[in-house]
Amino acid sequence: MKSLRDLPSVDQLLQTSEMQGWIAIYGRALTVEAARQALNRVRTSFAQENTIPDQAGLLSQAQSLLKGWTTPTLQPVINATGVILHTNLGRAPLSRSAMQAAQSVASGYSTLEYDLEKGQRGSRLVHAEAVLRRITGAEAAMAVNNNAGAVLLALSALARRRGVVIARSQLVEIGGGFRVPDVMKQSGARLVEVGTTNRVHLSDYEAALEEKPALILRAHRSNFRLLGFTSEPEMAEIAALAHQSGIPLMDDLGSGSLLDTARFGLGHEPTVQESLQAGADLVCFSGDKLLGGPQAGLIIGRADLVAKLKKHPLARAIRADKLCLAALNATLLHYLKGEAEEEVPVWRMIAASAERLRQRALGWAAALEQGQVIAGESTVGGGSLPGETLPTFLLVLSVKSPNRFLERLRQAYPPIIARLQGELVALDPRTVMTEQEPGLIAGLRSALSAAKKTPQPTQG
Numbered sequence: 001m002k003s004l005r006d007l008p009s010v011d012q013l014l015q016t017s018e019m020q021g022w023i024a025i026y027g028r029a030l031t032v033e034a035a036r037q038a039l040n041r042v043r044t045s046f047a048q049e050n051t052i053p054d055q056a057g058l059l060s061q062a063q064s065l066l067k068g069w070t071t072p073t074l075q076p077v078i079n080a081t082g083v084i085l086h087t088n089l090g091r092a093p094l095s096r097s098a099m100q101a102a103q104s105v106a107s108g109y110s111t112l113e114y115d116l117e118k119g120q121r122g123s124r125l126v127h128a129e130a131v132l133r134r135i136t137g138a139e140a141a142m143a144v145n146n147n148a149g150a151v152l153l154a155l156s157a158l159a160r161r162r163g164v165v166i167a168r169s170q171l172v173e174i175g176g177g178f179r180v181p182d183v184m185k186q187s188g189a190r191l192v193e194v195g196t197t198n199r200v201h202l203s204d205y206e207a208a209l210e211e212k213p214a215l216i217l218r219a220h221r222s223n224f225r226l227l228g229f230t231s232e233p234e235m236a237e238i239a240a241l242a243h244q245s246g247i248p249l250m251d252d253l254g255s256g257s258l259l260d261t262a263r264f265g266l267g268h269e270p271t272v273q274e275s276l277q278a279g280a281d282l283v284c285f286s287g288d289k290l291l292g293g294p295q296a297g298l299i300i301g302r303a304d305l306v307a308k309l310k311k312h313p314l315a316r317a318i319r320a321d322k323l324c325l326a327a328l329n330a331t332l333l334h335y336l337k338g339e340a341e342e343e344v345p346v347w348r349m350i351a352a353s354a355e356r357l358r359q360r361a362l363g364w365a366a367a368l369e370q371g372q373v374i375a376g377e378s379t380v381g382g383g384s385l386p387g388e389t390l391p392t393f394l395l396v397l398s399v400k401s402p403n404r405f406l407e408r409l410r411q412a413y414p415p416i417i418a419r420l421q422g423e424l425v426a427l428d429p430r431t432v433m434t435e436q437e438p439g440l441i442a443g444l445r446s447a448l449s450a451a452k453k454t455p456q457p458t459q460g
């Protein structure tokens with residue numbers, strides 16, 4: 001085609017068998033829009049470039065528009081980073097039963113707020129409460145949309161216009177805009193800081209009680225460690241002091257494990273049960289960190305305090321939806337039945353033996369006929385156990401342009417997220433689900449063959 005007059009019309013394009021096929025896939029209106037935009041682009045660029053693509057070129061432009069408009073931005077990926085609770089990659093993968101539970105309520109009606117026995121309105125809060133109480137021994141429990149919401153709700157319901165005592169060493173920023181002092185401000189509570197950055201003493205808390213605070217808050221540091229000349233009173237000591245003065249103590253555990261991480265060669269992440277035993281009146285933690293369930297915020301503790309939270313208007317604004325509650329209940333049942341280690345993917349990944357990981361990495365290297373298997377480290381992530389690592393084995397590939405290679409892996413379907421170890425591309429089997437291995441190998445193969453074909457810029 002030489003001039004704009006040779007361009008086909010939208011109608012002519014629509015008659016092609018390609019366009020007819022796309023109408024079946026993408027719908028008529030969207031396909032017409034793609035044809036129109038492809039033609040418009042040619043008209044605009046003609047002014048500068050003086051060239052016109054042939055019909056095949058036009059069609060391929062329209063197709064890439066259609067693909068771009070309809071490809072979900074939220075899609076599954078293969079996590080080969082070795083970071084188990086990767087916040088950017090959706091944190092905890094769900095167990096099979098959790099997934100099935102969500103699916104079973106997704107496509108139809110459910111007892112979300114319906115009491116089958118009474119035949120009348122029920123509460124969505126019951127779906128998490130009984131099982132949470134049974135696992136933790138807490139008097140009461142509730143689930144909301146996420147843990148940031150849980151903290152905001154508790155502070156708003158219990159401490160609005162009043163003081164909340166917190167150690168300076170716990171005024172943390174978790175990431176994603178969650179900063180304890182900001183959440184405090186948002187809730188209307190007044191920050192009463194005690195101690196110094198590195199040390200806080202029981203007497204600091206004692207002195208702060210003269211301000212008649214509404215709450216003492218302890219926040220898990222989550223993503224950093226305090227080393228050196230440091231001290232903090234034990235939870236039980238703070239609890240005893242709080243209870244003498246009739247002030248509730250809340251523990252924001254962040255990840256909040258129900259199992260002891262020390263059993264897996266990791267440091268000890270404070271457990272939810274320990275926090276309750278030490279005397280916390282309320283404990284809140286995430287559903288999708290070490291619990292290994294859906295995004296949620298769990299609050300357990302004293303019945304009178306939880307009742308206040310349930311009644312607060314904010315509770316309605318941050319309530320959990322039916323998919324979350326179904327998956328959460330199924331996840332919690334794994335703990336109740338003592339099968340979390342086998343059934344919850346996060347714990348299966350934590351428990352995976354280095355030898356098993358080595359075998360998997362060797363299997364990948366054999367399938368690719370490339371790469372080496374070397375010792376490395378996986379991390380838990382998700383604001384738990386900062387600085388702690390699990391010994392693993394990595395498949396490492398030496399390629400000419402490692403960053404370009406990582407980009408190619410991200411363009412695979414499903415996309416593969418790997419990392420660099422020095423100049424090597426490293427893939428950690430710990431976080432790759434076994435059913436994703438064929439996809440991983442296929443993606444690696446095509447990235448490797450593409451890397452071979454690309455001529456490298458010569459030095460000099």
Ligand SMILES: *Cc1c(COP(=O)(O)O)cnc(C)c1O
Pocket residue numbers: 146147148149151174178219220221222252253254255285286287288296297382383
């Ligand atoms: C992660 C974390 C939160 C936020 O939890 P989300 O479930 O992500 O909202 C709050 N507090 C602490 C201490 C955390 O580690």
